[in-house]
Amino acid sequence: MMSPAAQRWARTGVAVARVTIRDVADLAGVSTATVSRALSGAKPVSPPVLEQVTRAAADLGYSGNGIASALRRSRTDTVGMVVPSIANPFFTALVESVEHALQAAGLQLFLCSSRSDPALEAQRLRSLVARQVDGIVISPAHGTASADAVAWAAGQLPLVQVDRYVGGMSSDWVGVDDDAALRLVLEHLAGRGARSAVFVSSTMTNSSTELRVAGFTTHAARLGIAVPDVLLGDYSIDWGREATGRLLAAGDLPDAVVCADDLIALGVLQTCAEAGVVVPRDVLVTGFDDIPYSALSNPPLTTVHQPQDQIAVEAVRLLSAALEDPTGIPARHALTPSLVVRASTSR
Amino acid sequence: MMSPAAQRWARTGVAVARVTIRDVADLAGVSTATVSRALSGAKPVSPPVLEQVTRAAADLGYSGNGIASALRRSRTDTVGMVVPSIANPFFTALVESVEHALQAAGLQLFLCSSRSDPALEAQRLRSLVARQVDGIVISPAHGTASADAVAWAAGQLPLVQVDRYVGGMSSDWVGVDDDAALRLVLEHLAGRGARSAVFVSSTMTNSSTELRVAGFTTHAARLGIAVPDVLLGDYSIDWGREATGRLLAAGDLPDAVVCADDLIALGVLQTCAEAGVVVPRDVLVTGFDDIPYSALSNPPLTTVHQPQDQIAVEAVRLLSAALEDPTGIPARHALTPSLVVRASTSR
DNA sequence: CACAACGAGGCAATCGATTACATGGATGGT
DNA sequence: ACCATCCATGTAATCGATTGCCTCGTTGTG
Numbered sequence: 201m202m203s204p205a206a207q208r209w210a211r212t213g214v215a216v217a218r219v220t221i222r223d224v225a226d227l228a229g230v231s232t233a234t235v236s237r238a239l240s241g242a243k244p245v246s247p248p249v250l251e252q253v254t255r256a257a258a259d260l261g262y263s264g265n266g267i268a269s270a271l272r273r274s275r276t277d278t279v280g281m282v283v284p285s286i287a288n289p290f291f292t293a294l295v296e297s298v299e300h301a302l303q304a305a306g307l308q309l310f311l312c313s314s315r316s317d318p319a320l321e322a323q324r325l326r327s328l329v330a331r332q333v334d335g336i337v338i339s340p341a342h343g344t345a346s347a348d349a350v351a352w353a354a355g356q357l358p359l360v361q362v363d364r365y366v367g368g369m370s371s372d373w374v375g376v377d378d379d380a381a382l383r384l385v386l387e388h389l390a391g392r393g394a395r396s397a398v399f400v401s402s403t404m405t406n407s408s409t410e411l412r413v414a415g416f417t418t419h420a421a422r423l424g425i426a427v428p429d430v431l432l433g434d435y436s437i438d439w440g441r442e443a444t445g446r447l448l449a450a451g452d453l454p455d456a457v458v459c460a461d462d463l464i465a466l467g468v469l470q471t472c473a474e475a476g477v478v479v480p481r482d483v484l485v486t487g488f489d490d491i492p493y494s495a496l497s498n499p500p501l502t503t504v505h506q507p508q509d510q511i512a513v514e515a516v517r518l519l520s521a522a523l524e525d526p527t528g529i530p531a532r533h534a535l536t537p538s539l540v541v542r543a544s545t546s547r
Numbered sequence: 548m549m550s551p552a553a554q555r556w557a558r559t560g561v562a563v564a565r566v567t568i569r570d571v572a573d574l575a576g577v578s579t580a581t582v583s584r585a586l587s588g589a590k591p592v593s594p595p596v597l598e599q600v601t602r603a604a605a606d607l608g609y610s611g612n613g614i615a616s617a618l619r620r621s622r623t624d625t626v627g628m629v630v631p632s633i634a635n636p637f638f639t640a641l642v643e644s645v646e647h648a649l650q651a652a653g654l655q656l657f658l659c660s661s662r663s664d665p666a667l668e669a670q671r672l673r674s675l676v677a678r679q680v681d682g683i684v685i686s687p688a689h690g691t692a693s694a695d696a697v698a699w700a701a702g703q704l705p706l707v708q709v710d711r712y713v714g715g716m717s718s719d720w721v722g723v724d725d726d727a728a729l730r731l732v733l734e735h736l737a738g739r740g741a742r743s744a745v746f747v748s749s750t751m752t753n754s755s756t757e758l759r760v761a762g763f764t765t766h767a768a769r770l771g772i773a774v775p776d777v778l779l780g781d782y783s784i785d786w787g788r789e790a791t792g793r794l795l796a797a798g799d800l801p802d803a804v805v806c807a808d809d810l811i812a813l814g815v816l817q818t819c820a821e822a823g824v825v826v827p828r829d830v831l832v833t834g835f836d837d838i839p840y841s842a843l844s845n846p847p848l849t850t851v852h853q854p855q856d857q858i859a860v861e862a863v864r865l866l867s868a869a870l871e872d873p874t875g876i877p878a879r880h881a882l883t884p885s886l887v888v889r890a891s892t893s894r
Numbered sequence: 895c896a897c898a899a900c901g902a903g904g905c906a907a908t909c910g911a912t913t914a915c916a917t918g919g920a921t922g923g924t
Numbered sequence: 925a926c927c928a929t930c931c932a933t934g935t936a937a938t939c940g941a942t943t944g945c946c947t948c949g950t951t952g953t954g
Contacts, residue, residue, distance in 0.1 A: 218703075220910060231934050236912060243913090246932065263703075266677035267618045268910035271939050276614070278678075286639050286646075287839075296633055299660060308674060311658040313646060327655060330613040331625075356565075356610070437839065466843050492634075492784065496813050498845030567940060578904050583942055590943090593902065615940035618909050 219260045228256035239264075270332060278308045279519060280328035282338040284316040288435065288463065289491035290506065291339065294362065297512030298337055305520055307334070316341045316434070322349035329356045335519045339363045343406040358522030360515050363506075364406040370530045372518040374511050377534040378408050381504045382415030384539040385458055385486050386423055388502070392545055394455035394484055396426040400443045400468065401460035403432045412460050412488070428454055435460070440467020448475055453483045456545075462487035462494045462503055469497050469544065484545040499543035507535050566607045575603035586611075617679060625655045626866060627675035629685040631663040635782065635810065636838035637853065638686065641709065644859030645684055652867055654681070663688045663781070669696035676703045682866045686710045690753040705869030707862050710853075711753040717877045719865040721858050724881040725755050728851045729762030731886040732805055732833050733770055735849070739892055741802035741831055743773040747790045747815065748807035750779045759807050759835070775801055782807070787814020795822055800830045803892075809834035809841045809850055816844050816891065831892045846890035854882050 225232045230249060237243045238253040245253070256262075270276045281298060283291040299309045310333055314321035321341045326349075328336055335358040340346040347366040353359055360372035389397060399416045402409050413430065420427050431446065433439035440459065444467065447453055459465035465487030472479050479485050479499055487494055487503035494501040514533055521528060572579045577596060584590045585600040592600070603609075617623045628645060630638040646656045657680055661668035668688045673696075675683055682705040687693035694713040700706055707719035736744060746763045749756050760777065767774050778793065780786035787806065791814065794800055806812035812834030819826050826832050826846055834841055834850035841848040861880055868875060 221912095222910080232911075233913075233935080234933060237933085240912085244932080249932085261699075263673055264677050265618075265679065265910050266674075267614055267623070267679045268939090269912075271612075271614045271618050271941095272910080272912045274939070286633075286643055287636075289634075289636070292633050292639050296660065299633075309658070311656070313643065326610060327613075330611050332612060332614045352608075437843070466840075470843055493813075493840040493843070496784070496817055496840070496844055498843075568942095569940080579941075580905080580943075581903055584903085587942085591902080596903085612940050615909090616942075618911095619940080619942045621909070 218265075219262050220265065221262070223260055224253065224256045224262050227260060228252040274332070276332050276334055277306060278310050278331075278333045279335045279337060280310045280312065280324075280331070280333040282312045282314055282321060282324050282328070282336065282340075284314050284339060284341045285435075286311070286313045288461075289493065290461065290489040290508070293491070294339070294508045294512060297509045298362075298515060301512045301516035305516060307516075314341045318342045318345035318349070321346055325349045325353040329353055333357070335359065335523060337362055337515055337519065340366045340406060343367055343404075343410065345405070358519055358526060360518045360522070362511055362515050364408045365532075367407070372515075372522065372530050373532045374514045374518065375408060375534060376504075376506050376511070376537045378411035379415040379418075380534075381488065381537040382412055382458075383419050384537065385488075385504060386416070386419040386425060388539055388541065388545065389456045389458070389484055389486070390423045390425060392456075392480075392484055394425060396428055396454040397456040397458050398427065398429040398431060398447065398454045399458050399460070400431045400433070400440065400464050402434045402439075409460060416458060425456075426454075433464075435463055437463050437467040437470070440464035440469075441471045442467075444468045444471035444475075448477070453477065456484040456486070459485070459487050462489045462491045462501060465501055465503065465544075466493065466497055469499070469501065473498060480543065480545050486545060490540055494540075495542065497544075502542045502545040503540050505538045505540050507537070510535055565612075566609050567612065568609070570607055571600065571603045571609050574607060575599040621679070623679050623681055624653060625657050625678075625680045626682045626684060627657045627659060627671075627678070627680040629659045629661055629668060629671050629675070629683065629687075631661050631686060631688045632782075633658070633660045635808075636840065637808065637836040637855070640838070641686070641855045641859060644856045645709075645862060648859045648863035652863060661688045665689045665692035665696070668693055672696045672700040676700055680704070682706065682870060684709055684862055684866065687713045687753060690714050690751075690757065692752070705866055705873060707865045707869070709858055709862050711755045712879075714754070719862075719869065719877050720879045721861045721865065722755060722881060723851075723853050723858070723884045725758035726762040726765075727881075728835065728884040729759055729805075730766050731884065732835075732851060733763070733766040733772060735886055735888065735892065736803045736805070736831055736833070737770045737772060739803075739827075739831055741772060743775055743801040744803040744805050745774065745776040745778060745794065745801045746805050746807070747778045747780070747787065747811050749781045749786075756807060763805060772803075773801075780811075782810055784810050784814040784817070787811035787816075788818045789814075791815045791818035791822075795824070800824065803831040803833070806832070806834050809836045809838045809848060812848050812850065812891075813840065813844055816846070816848065820845060826891050827893065833892060837887055841887075842889065844891075849889045849892040850887050852885045852887045854884070857882055 221232045221235050225235045235253050238245045238250050302309055312324040318341050337360055339362050340350055343366055347368050350366045351369045354371045363375045365373045404410050431443045457468055465485055468485050487501045490503045490505035494503050568579045568582050572582045582600050585592045585597050632638055649656055659671040665688050684707055686709050687697055690713055694715050697713045698716045701718045710722045712720045751757050778790045804815055812832055815832055834848045837850045837852040841850050
């Protein structure tokens with residue numbers, strides 16, 4: 201049901217003049233300073249005045265002007281977040297965790313997608329800085345092409361990178377230990393008897409992608425696993441499909457296909473199924489991220505679990521610290537990943 | 548690579564005093580008014596002055612103060628969007644489409660999640676209004692509990708509802724024709740020989756949910772399909788699993804399980820697979836939304852495709868219109884859905 | 895040549911809230 | 925009873941950009 205007040209609004213259509221602190225002050229018979237203090241609680245006001253003001257504000261439906269407030273306080277209580285894609289479940293999960301963590305700190309989240317385009321990303325960053333967000337959480341689109349814009353933004357306000365980071369600058373970063381993750385994957389595959397493996401990843405354009413390729417190569421070498429090929433495309437289901445098509449066309453499959461993220465792996469699984477290649481009998485497949493859908497694929501996917509809640513909490517902690525003391529020393533936190541073994545590599 | 552300027556920033560650490568229009572004016576030897584006009588292009592300035600100002604702004608790394616600008620112009624060029632969940636791929640797809648459509652109009656998106664909680668949703672709406680966004684796009688959490696807050700917000704600024712709408716108020720709305728969608732589903736199932744079907748949905752708390760249940764019931768009746776049960780929970784994979792568990796425990800399965808969204812359907816499919824129930828041989832299953840993962844499940848899911856791009860474009864069009872002329876008459880656009888037939892109801 | 899018309903650019907008010915400082919009344923200590 | 929505190933409240937400056945209005949110089953026209 202709707203309250204009478206709401207009904208009035210609904211009928212009125214779009215607003216009359218917006219109600220300001222001045223109006224509340226006049227109605228309550230006090231100064232704007234007192235209204236401000238009464239509503240924000242910054243300084244104590246006498247009970248009767250508080251009552252007056254609260255009532256007046258409620259009567260007028262006063263909701264304040266955050267813009268004016270932000271201008272004066274030079275604080276927006278908002279942090280901006282820039283991710284390469286909001287369609288990728290890993291990032292949406294991360295966004296959700298970050299939003300949750302921010303809420304506890306009384307901060308709002310302003311979300312932007314860079315669509316993996318450094319130019320668009322730079323524009324988003326400029327826009328966030330112009331909007332005076334208090335800080336920025338970013339997962340950069342590109343390891344080098346994003347560097348200028350990220351470094352510039354980091355010079356304007358507190359900034360923490362998550363998951364990936366750009367080269368050539370120092371700022372806070374929180375992510376996962378990619379080398380350790382690939383070690384887990386390859387040791388598991390070796391244990392399942394794999395003697396050869398290809399890696400399907402994205403064109404090497406950012407830190408985590410590079411570290412995953414590097415980790416794959418070194419641990420494969422260490423374990424005596426042959427690496428017939430490394431295929432680079434982008435982080436998408438479609439690329440997983442295409443890469444699999446190429447492998448099938450090329451002739452005999454490796455013992456394992458290691459994917460740099462779950463979307464790619466889901467594409468791989470789908471194309472294998474279509475081609476009559478049985479996973480894990482004919483080939484082992486692994487992913488990375490542990491998105492919710494990786495448990496639902498056919499077969500369910502063995503993957504590296506990213507502790508995004510921890511990443512988010514830690515990122516917000518670092519950001520809050522930087523808000524308090526902007527001169528602190530940048531920290532880099534590589535969290536420990538874990539392996540989730542499912543049917544795509546067992547049975 | 549990083550430019551020298553960016554490197555300076557990166558080394559400097561967090562900003563010195565922020566550079567204002569005053570600094571630019573002083574360096575360029577003109578007034579702030581001229582700087583404003585030169586940079587915004589609001590009024591023409593002479594070529595030499597323009598040159599001076601542009602150079603000064605660049606030298607200082609001036610990026611403006613969007614807050615101050617917003618206060619003066621009472622326009623933020625930002626629209627807020629509130630969705631029940633950013634983990635649900637349907638909403639993320641919608642968000643992405645809306646962001647895309649807004650970009651064309653030169654607007655930024657401020658995204659909030661209500662976590663399907665009307666109280667949190669009301670808080671988000673207050674916050675958006677306080678932040679003076681130019682307009683709001685919302686998919687309300689609840690059909691009645693959200694009504695007050697949505698109506699209030701609609702009274703403050705242009706607002707368009709998407710996908711779902713709250714009862715008792717008139718505002719712009721864009722969504723899909725739920726009745727037509729359920730007609731498609733049930734006629735398809737009837738064609739596949741189904742004589743009984745249960746509906747697995749969310750507790751009836753918003754327009755589209757209600758319309759889907761209603762559509763299911765009427766079309767089932769019309770087609771002579773028995774309805775042994777309607778199970779209500781929430782829009783999640785887990786609820787799909789639990790509902791299936793109940794159906795299995797209750798004894799014999801209906802010919803078809805119709806789900807109110809794809810997440811539920813994915814949960815249903817998973818539990819069926821675990822229980823050795825073969826889809827579509829033993830039971831037909833359908834979803835709603837056509838999220839990307841519905842094509843990857845085991846078996847791939849027959850579902851109703853929502854034209855979210857169209858929904859987004861239309862929503863932004865309505866919003867822009869309301870921005871121009873806030874007194875316009877609310878419009879409701881029910882777009883036509885289509886059925887995507889996959890293996891969960893065929894072979 | 896005189897005056898109108900115009901264009902560039904400066905001055906200062908303005909948006910709405912916050913807050914340093916000032917004021918005045920009440921309280922308390924000696 | 926007097927003076928020092930203290931507390932609630934008001935006054936007005938302030939945040940940074942935009943913009944109405946005015947000035948001044950230039951060009952065009954009768």
